[in-house]
Amino acid sequence: MVDLRYIQDHFDAASDRLLKKGVDREILSELQGRFAKLKEANAALEAAQAEQNRLSKLFGVYKREGRDIGELKAKVDANKAAIAPLQETARTAESALRELALTVPNFPDLSVPDGLDEADNVEIRKVLTPREFAFEPLEHWALAERNGWIDFERGVKLAKSRFAVLRGEAARLERALINFFLDRNRRQGFEELYVPFLSNSTMLQGTGQLPKFADDLFKIEDEDLYLIPTAEVPLTNMYHDEILREDQLPVLMTAYTPCFRKEAGSAGRDTRGVIRQHQFDKVEMVAIAHPDTSDAVFEMMVQHASDLLTELGLPHRLVELCGGDLGFSAARTIDLEVWLPGQNTYREISSVSTTRDFQARRAMIRFKDGKKNRLVHTLNGSALAVGRTLVAIMENYQNEDGSIETPEALKPYL
């Protein structure tokens, strides 16, 4: 959630920043109005409540002293009657504010480049040079077919479209990659966790998937539970509604989980292959960081994700997302895009974001800074998307006969 006081006190700066994400000034203005209305309603309510408390206390004293209650009772009844509508007003104002506030995306950092979409993202650097092929490299689905690695038809039969079955070597490679990533993340200082693959609505609201993006989630019928779209949800919410000690920061966590997304709105995109599935494996990093040092943690996470690709010998580039391409909760995001020779293009394989205090405010994750409680910063990043790594290995390590080499770094895992 955005800082309402910041909007109240620095309206122009706030609306300028949100303009980068395409948020209309009117919406902020409405938000500001609802915030003011709530404060007004609360002030009136609290004054009446204070009076009620005063009278009630007096009531007790009168009774003890055996004095006549009659007049006081009339007063207290009148005041009580006045409280009810004030309470209703305050409650309405509260939910009106909340409803809107939860749908307003995070402020982009000032450093975030302007732009509307993907096309305006800024390349930071390329790592490793794509190899020269003496033949026409195939796309991964063609390679998968040749090697019998992916059973698309049966995935569809078992579930529906955008599900697939990995077979034999591909299944083993998938498992090897998960272990490889977890080991490297652990070596980097991330605690390995194994978490529930279902989360309740409170947690999803904490990280920002709800209430706005319910359409992207698979929900369990008759339960307040959803299949997680990313391990960011359980990992970040590990400290939901908790107050950490300063010396615990930064908390670095990593977990492997499958991720489930409805991919509503991406009909027709990436329909071939396994680039975009309803279920995919991902190893995620999450950091709960001190606000003063979270930038360093961000850099570390970007570098670490990049190092993983380098160790696997996968050429990639780092891209700074422009304002229009930033996700709902992100203040700043760097994508890592891996080279896919079959598609002759770079495709996202990791996304590292800082949400600053946006998720922390929603999820109430704080730390003791001296006597005061301060919001932490939360960061997340894939390290890495497993399915897409498998795709990248297939395309980059293919031979002319369609066979696929194993990256050196993975050999101990197979």
Next chain:
RNA sequence: GGAGAGAUGGCAGAGCGGUUGAAUGCGGCAGCCUCGAAAGCUGUUGUCCGGGCUUCCCGGACCGGGGGUUCGAAUCCCCCUCUCUCCGCCA
């Protein structure tokens, strides 16, 4: 799924319907003591919101969640959720 018990501050654990935002213990913090530490002693120590003369003061709310009774609810009543124990089922 069936039966029972319970949910209170960081933890443990009290709490006749009215100075109880909550005893006590532990933990944490500060001070004393000490060369230093331990032990001991003294004090202090919840969260959120609003306001103010903004290292502090004032007001409001919060004892799993929601509703009710009452001038007044942690305390009484109802509903929900969750946890624990036993049984059943199960990897």
